[in-house]
Amino acid sequence: MAGKIIADTIETGAGADISTSYVVNGSAKAFANFDGNTASLRGSFNVSSLDDDGLGLFGVNLTSSMSDGNYNLSGGTGSGDTNVHHIHFAATNLSPTTPSTSAYPVKTANAGGAGLLDSLYTMSEAHGDLA
Amino acid sequence: MSEIITDKLTGKTSAGDVTITSEGGAVTMQLQQGVAKSWAKFDNSATLADSFNISSTVDVLTGQWRFSKTNSMASTDYTVVGTNGYTISNFNTGHNTNAIESSANHTQSKFGAGWEDLVALGGYGMHNVHGDLA
Numbered sequence: 001m002a003g004k005i006i007a008d009t010i011e012t013g014a015g016a017d018i019s020t021s022y023v024v025n026g027s028a029k030a031f032a033n034f035d036g037n038t039a040s041l042r043g044s045f046n047v048s049s050l051d052d053d054g055l056g057l058f059g060v061n062l063t064s065s066m067s068d069g070n071y072n073l074s075g076g077t078g079s080g081d082t083n084v085h086h087i088h089f090a091a092t093n094l095s096p097t098t099p100s101t102s103a104y105p106v107k108t109a110n111a112g113g114a115g116l117l118d119s120l121y122t123m124s125e126a127h128g129d130l131a
Numbered sequence: 132m133s134e135i136i137t138d139k140l141t142g143k144t145s146a147g148d149v150t151i152t153s154e155g156g157a158v159t160m161q162l163q164q165g166v167a168k169s170w171a172k173f174d175n176s177a178t179l180a181d182s183f184n185i186s187s188t189v190d191v192l193t194g195q196w197r198f199s200k201t202n203s204m205a206s207t208d209y210t211v212v213g214t215n216g217y218t219i220s221n222f223n224t225g226h227n228t229n230a231i232e233s234s235a236n237h238t239q240s241k242f243g244a245g246w247e248d249l250v251a252l253g254g255y256g257m258h259n260v261h262g263d264l265a
Contacts, residue, residue, distance in 0.1 A: 005135060010134075023162070027165025029165060031210045033210045042208035046164070064160065067153075075212050076212040076258075124212065125212055125261055129154035130158055131158060
């Protein structure tokens with residue numbers, strides 16, 4: 001049987017202590033690195049599947065749900081070409097349109113406003129409270 | 132209130148797997164997976180203001196910086212996210228993806244199709260990395 005420790009604070013031998021709330025709250029609850037062209041995950045954590053909802057439109061489905069939809073998402077893209085791509089986490093043409101407890105939308109678009117594009121590298125991370 | 136004083140956490144069943152309970156108490160997750168494996172705040176000359184798990188930096192070309200890791204990632208399939216502030220046009224967030232290595236990653240700053248530096252005074256870039264360490 002694995003051991004279990006219940007503690008409020010972790011302290012290093014050097015005397016630097018940190019509340020375990022920082023460890024729990026500061027840990028990413030999910031991340032995903034995928035190829036937008038093929039909608040295939042390269043690396044991920046707490047991601048059950050990836051939806052390809054059309055050009056530049058994706059849904060990242062979570063294995064363990066968040067406690068609500070008010071979690072933080074950050075991301076970056078690598079276009080693989082000379083264009084700059086932007087990444088967004090809400091879109092009226094996606095389902096869900098905004099982050100939900102069990103999934104979040106990803107939209108990648110040309111930064112010049114020329115419309116949706118698939119990004120060779122599409123990366124996102126979620127921080128917040130798990131259910 | 133309880134307190135653990137230690138320099139190292141190691142999983143009992145599996146050394147690389149320490150489980151933590153979620154805020155809501157409904158699920159557990161692997162501590163190692165959620166912890167950022169490196170991060171950096173840097174200026175246009177790739178001088179680090181602060182960082183974690185970064186051994187050296189290179190100001191590669193205009194709007195392009197390289198960050199070598201002290202401890203390498205297990206593969207190149209990790210995430211790099213971040214942003215840049217105070218570029219010349221005050222617009223961009225690009226991340227190099229054509230040159231991700233297990234031991235290093237790049238970040239970029241672009242405006243349109245061209246590279247763009249951070250402004251010399253007060254410009255900064257930030258990024259962090261999640262994924263598996265080697």
